[in-house]
Amino acid sequence: MNILSIQSWVAYGHVGNASAMFPMQRLGHEVWAVNTVQFSNHTGYGAWKGQVYSGDAIREVVDGVSERGVLPSCDGVLSGYMGDATIGEAILDAVARVKAASPKALYCCDPVIGDVGRGVFVRPGIPEFMTTRTVPAADIITPNHFELELLAGFEAKDAALFAKALKAVHALGPKTILVTSLHLNDTPEGSLDLVVSDPSGLYRVRTPLLPVSVNGAGDAIAALFFVHYLETKSAAKALEGAASSVYGLLRRTSEAGSREILSVAAQDEFVAPTTRFNAEKI
Numbered sequence: 001m002n003i004l005s006i007q008s009w010v011a012y013g014h015v016g017n018a019s020a021m022f023p024m025q026r027l028g029h030e031v032w033a034v035n036t037v038q039f040s041n042h043t044g045y046g047a048w049k050g051q052v053y054s055g056d057a058i059r060e061v062v063d064g065v066s067e068r069g070v071l072p073s074c075d076g077v078l079s080g081y082m083g084d085a086t087i088g089e090a091i092l093d094a095v096a097r098v099k100a101a102s103p104k105a106l107y108c109c110d111p112v113i114g115d116v117g118r119g120v121f122v123r124p125g126i127p128e129f130m131t132t133r134t135v136p137a138a139d140i141i142t143p144n145h146f147e148l149e150l151l152a153g154f155e156a157k158d159a160a161l162f163a164k165a166l167k168a169v170h171a172l173g174p175k176t177i178l179v180t181s182l183h184l185n186d187t188p189e190g191s192l193d194l195v196v197s198d199p200s201g202l203y204r205v206r207t208p209l210l211p212v213s214v215n216g217a218g219d220a221i222a223a224l225f226f227v228h229y230l231e232t233k234s235a236a237k238a239l240e241g242a243a244s245s246v247y248g249l250l251r252r253t254s255e256a257g258s259r260e261i262l263s264v265a266a267q268d269e270f271v272a273p274t275t276r277f278n279a280e281k282i
Helices: 017-026 055-067 085-101 126-137 145-152 159-170 217-232 235-256
Strands: 002-010 030-039 050-052 076-079 106-109 176-182 191-198 201-208
Touching (some): 002 017, 002 055, 002 085, 030 055, 076 217, 106 126, 106 217, 145 159, 176 217, 191 235, 201 235
Parallel strands (some): 076 106
Antiparallel strands (some): 176 191, 191 201
């Protein structure tokens, strides 16, 4: 597969493209990385150095890729954190160019807006841009629980409201929704659910909840789910592959007590997860 991945980049650690790119490559896929920022480290440290690129700068890089004549061979576009709406517009322009050249290509958007406990942490205007522009253009989205609720416009803490929220977000446009870090009222203590919804049904993988909180895990989940989906065309199988690999990655990270996910040290988890989870239809 050939994946155009438009995300942030850090020199130290693993978030954005620095989290998503290597797992996809380790699985044998070509990744054309376009970076929206170049930072020394992720902003969770409280201090960082570097630059945020403009929408025009992103368009210029995509122009250069297009001039190589390779867009017809692109299988998908992956995007994550958007610094502002101009970057979002540039990403949507890139998606349109890829789909014009490669009509079977899919767009997977990780609609980064916020999280439980932290609330909205993106710039003003980004949640609205996601809801009205980006999510409707996406084939696949990978929100966390908080982001699903925000996109739906209401809280979804039980199974009935969760199903209603999925229906509301599907109505915005995306056919496939992977919900990560899901905690409903009936989720057992010490467990974490990942749920995917598409025309074939609703599938869940339940894993133990690990004592780890690191940046970049969501970027890895989105990337792994996307390439597994492109390979198998099965949401359930893509969920199994992504959940199993990321669980192994986070388990290894937790055991090492690392503040950064161990994408390199635990790279075998991307190819042959030590713990495999099966998706159950719900």
